[in-house]
Amino acid sequence: MKLTARQAPGYFRSPDVESAGILIYGADAMRIALRRAEVVAALIGPQGADEMRLTRMAAGDLRRDPALLLDAIKAIGFFPGLRVALVEDANDTVAPAVAAAMHEWRPGDAQVVVTAGALRATSALRKLFEGHRSAYAVGLYDDPPDRAEIERMLADGGLRQIPGDTMAALQDLAATIGPGDFRQTVEKTVLYKRGDDTPLSLADVAACAPATSEAALDDMMDIVAEGRLGEIGPMIARLQAQGTNAVSLCIAAMRHFRTLHAAASDPGGASTGLARARPPVFGPRRDRLARQVQIWGALRLEQAIQVLLDTDLRLRAAGQRPPEMALVERAMIRLAMLGRRG
Numbered sequence: 001m002k003l004t005a006r007q008a009p010g011y012f013r014s015p016d017v018e019s020a021g022i023l024i025y026g027a028d029a030m031r032i033a034l035r036r037a038e039v040v041a042a043l044i045g046p047q048g049a050d051e052m053r054l055t056r057m058a059a060g061d062l063r064r065d066p067a068l069l070l071d072a073i074k075a076i077g078f079f080p081g082l083r084v085a086l087v088e089d090a091n092d093t094v095a096p097a098v099a100a101a102m103h104e105w106r107p108g109d110a111q112v113v114v115t116a117g118a119l120r121a122t123s124a125l126r127k128l129f130e131g132h133r134s135a136y137a138v139g140l141y142d143d144p145p146d147r148a149e150i151e152r153m154l155a156d157g158g159l160r161q162i163p164g165d166t167m168a169a170l171q172d173l174a175a176t177i178g179p180g181d182f183r184q185t186v187e188k189t190v191l192y193k194r195g196d197d198t199p200l201s202l203a204d205v206a207a208c209a210p211a212t213s214e215a216a217l218d219d220m221m222d223i224v225a226e227g228r229l230g231e232i233g234p235m236i237a238r239l240q241a242q243g244t245n246a247v248s249l250c251i252a253a254m255r256h257f258r259t260l261h262a263a264a265s266d267p268g269g270a271s272t273g274l275a276r277a278r279p280p281v282f283g284p285r286r287d288r289l290a291r292q293v294q295i296w297g298a299l300r301l302e303q304a305i306q307v308l309l310d311t312d313l314r315l316r317a318a319g320q321r322p323p324e325m326a327l328v329e330r331a332m333i334r335l336a337m338l339g340r341r342g
Contacts, residue, residue, distance in 0.1 A: 021112030026140035066097035083110035157190030206283025246324035
């Protein structure tokens, strides 16, 4: 049987203990791993692996010895409770071995959990599980967790007071980072809020959101946008030592000032414009950018973007030109001086 995207989250939380098993497939290995861990834990509990009620095998081992899976589902355990036979990284080359084991499956045998990468609709594995009267198949795609799933993840950690703006920020974050990073962020947030009964705030989310490799670039853009001329040279030297090149710095500056310009031009005001920014901006970071919008105004932000466009053209031009980082540093100084005129 085929599980829909709507049915799948509920099944992973509470799988059918009477079924023969499930195939979980998709292109994102992290999503597959998270769902596999969730369904296995729901079937055998946190102590299942220690009680030897979980048998894991790689697809390569199953190809070499097709009887491995059948032996695993028929084995008698030392401890009572459900058992799981897990086949990881499968593809259609193991479909015959899986089909043979599933044909011999009977109630009371171990459940079969198979994980695979992206599978075509004509895949033998997909056809096997989708057509089986007592097994399930679900494809995981790149859709981020929806509101209901995020609420469930937070509720599992004891967080239930989630204001609307905080939930919107979490949804934006889920759409921006990978599923593993997002789950780790939720777990970190739960720990961060332990013993704190106040509603989850934007500042809490910002404090727990993963640091990105662009953090130093963000610091550089703040220095420029806030007109802190004396800090530009040392910060550029630091970025250069970290491997940042002139083009990356110019692109980051363009992105930053375009974000400010979009916020300054938004009919609903800077706060509304920043709320619509992608990637998302929240917490103290959003407040800081809102102050920068007020400092600059739409007209001077247009001038800043033109300075950056001219710099980008010079970086891409053929022939002799000044050292690239010196060219960008001069542009940053011009921008900082432009911002100070207000």
